[in-house]
Amino acid sequence: MRPGIQHLRRVEGLALRRSIHAKRNVHMSKIQNASVASLPPAAASPSHMVSRPSSIPQVSALDRIPTSSVLRSYLITSISSSPPLLSACFAILRRMLDSKSTLMNIDKNRLLNWLLKTTFYAQFCAGETQKEVQQNTTAAKTNLGYDGIILEFALEVLEGEGGEATADGEATERAIEIWRKGMLETVQMTSPGDFIGLKWSGLGPYALRLLKEQRDPTPSMERAILEACDAAAAKKVALLPGAEEEVTNAGIDQWTLKLQQRYNKAELGRVIMYSTYQAYLKSTPAKLGRHLALAQKDGYILGVKLVRGAYLASEPRHLIWSTKEETDKCYDALAESLLKRKYSEVVQPVHGSEAFPHIDVVLATHNHESVRKAQAIRNEQASRGEELVRLAYAQLQGMADEISCELVQAGEAQDAGNTDAPRVFKCMTWGTTTECLNYLLRRAAENRDAASRTEDTRKAMGKELWRRAKTVAGLE
Structure with a gap:
């Protein structure tokens, strides 16, 4: 990568952030905020919080979110953080989606459609039409201050649906065309610098079979994939394929x-295609080491999206770390190696090579402590004037808003010469109410253990509602 390119990126990003927040007239550069991104490196842990002068009012990081959205988040996270309530909610929504009754059909019953669209749909989804999506994504950037969005098409084709999984059957070709059109529409709805989420299995049952057998895509699939990649590259939008169960991950x-090698050219200075790495798998550190070596050898920028992983209920237990603490330790160690661009005891070089390739990183996490640790590393690097890895933080829309808003608020208060201004992205789905609810239920069923980990957000939203109530009552 050319010298100075990371500095230019930082300057460009800061200029955009200042422009956005100048329009909103909510710049907080004088606020002494104790959030993770504004802490000096030595004080980045919860036990070393920065004291605030009593003359400066404390501004809640969640203050930028409308009260109606805070209340909706509190109610929905109260459901998702309670396993009995979550299971009951799944059952009710599934019955609605499968019902043949006009009264229970959410596409025909306007009242039911409105109810779902103003609750679950509004919490997690971006819209049904291009106009709705652009309105909501623009609001996420200008009103809430996010740097961008990760947009994902809801409609997907799964194993056992749509006919027999054959290489040249009508069902396979139909699934490919649905995926192709959906991806191209998604590219149209995004802006330069945004991300697009995708699932390769969305290409249909035969694609899922190819992934499990570690075979190349069919010519029709490859044409659709390259068309989507070319469109994303032309618009300077990056693609984030999701990891799935381990039986398919080698194929993914x-x-x-192959696509990273084709699109992530070092001379272009940015990543178009990423790979997703799941920290709860014991094999991930070694796999990441191999992929880093390949990128260094072949001269491309490795795109790394780091997640904890969510298929706890279906993966063989021997593949996964025994405890959550081990997974957390692995995640933080992987993130540290990536941000410092240094091999370690966890991420070891292949064949003894110490050369570390250029990388772009997405830390997709709802874990507050992991964000704090990562940003402490970034602040220390910035204070020394080091060149920084291109990094984005990502959380799902409607989840972990307390983390996302804290990062945004801290970024607004930063002097970019001394500390890092974090880039924050929200992941949201687009499609009809029925398509999105089907999508959300499938993801929640796959990731049931992860879906219930919303207790921190519930508490944060409850605290924010209480703060606002006291303000209205004149008690604060």
């Missing part, structure tokens, strides 16, 4: 690394 890696 095979597809994505």
